[in-house]
Amino acid sequence: MTDRSNTPEARRPDRAALVIAVVLAIIAAVIVYSTATAHGGSTTRIGPGAFPYAISACLFALAIWTGFEAWRGDFPEREEQEFGPVFWIVSGLAAQMLLLNTVGFSIATGILFAATARGFGKGPLWMTVPIGIVLSFVVWVIFAKGLQLSLPAGPLEHLI
CATH class of the missing domain: 1.10.287 (Helix Hairpins)
Structure with a gap:
């Protein structure tokens, strides 16, 4: 060497x-x-x-x-950038921003959760989307009902 x-x-x-x-x-x-x-x-x-x-x-x-x-020149050498994971995360964030007012917080943030999980190489989308929606719905309940904060509500949130 x-x-x-x-x-x-x-x-x-x-x-x-x-x-x-x-x-x-x-x-x-x-x-x-x-x-x-x-x-x-x-x-x-x-x-x-x-x-x-x-x-x-x-x-x-x-x-x-x-x-x-x-x-x-003291910075360590950077690894090669992989654009696939970045694409998944950015597209999930864009989807959340576009869908937030139409489908509500839980579904839009569940899609963001699934896209981010996919970007990090975790789980298939058919499994991470429902998990993300359930976790986001719990967060919505805590913030909207428990703390009385206004978050966008969609069809799922209108059930409560």
Whole structure:
């Protein structure tokens, strides 16, 4: 096995991590700008307006740290991305968003559950869809009936 730690290839900057560092810095700057230009709020020195500044300071520190580590090339080598699982999860989320108001929380979230399970390589859809619907219905009952929160109701939820 060869040691590549001293070769120029091993010390090249990680471009993807540098992009992430720049995005973190931009998000921090947007938070600072948005907080500084917001009207209203409290006149006290430490109040609700202090938290966005603290969050942006942490994001900016993470951006510097990420940029430094990326420049040194210290990030571990990433595995090859598999697009199949990502497709299942994203399509399940899209299905939930599209179906939420028509079929209700339980069925739409059950479909999301099944698609996510499929993306992680678990169970056939004929088994995970009903399991997801039952679990989602239990969550709906807890939130809608127990906590009196408003969640979209469909035909299954109207049975109660």
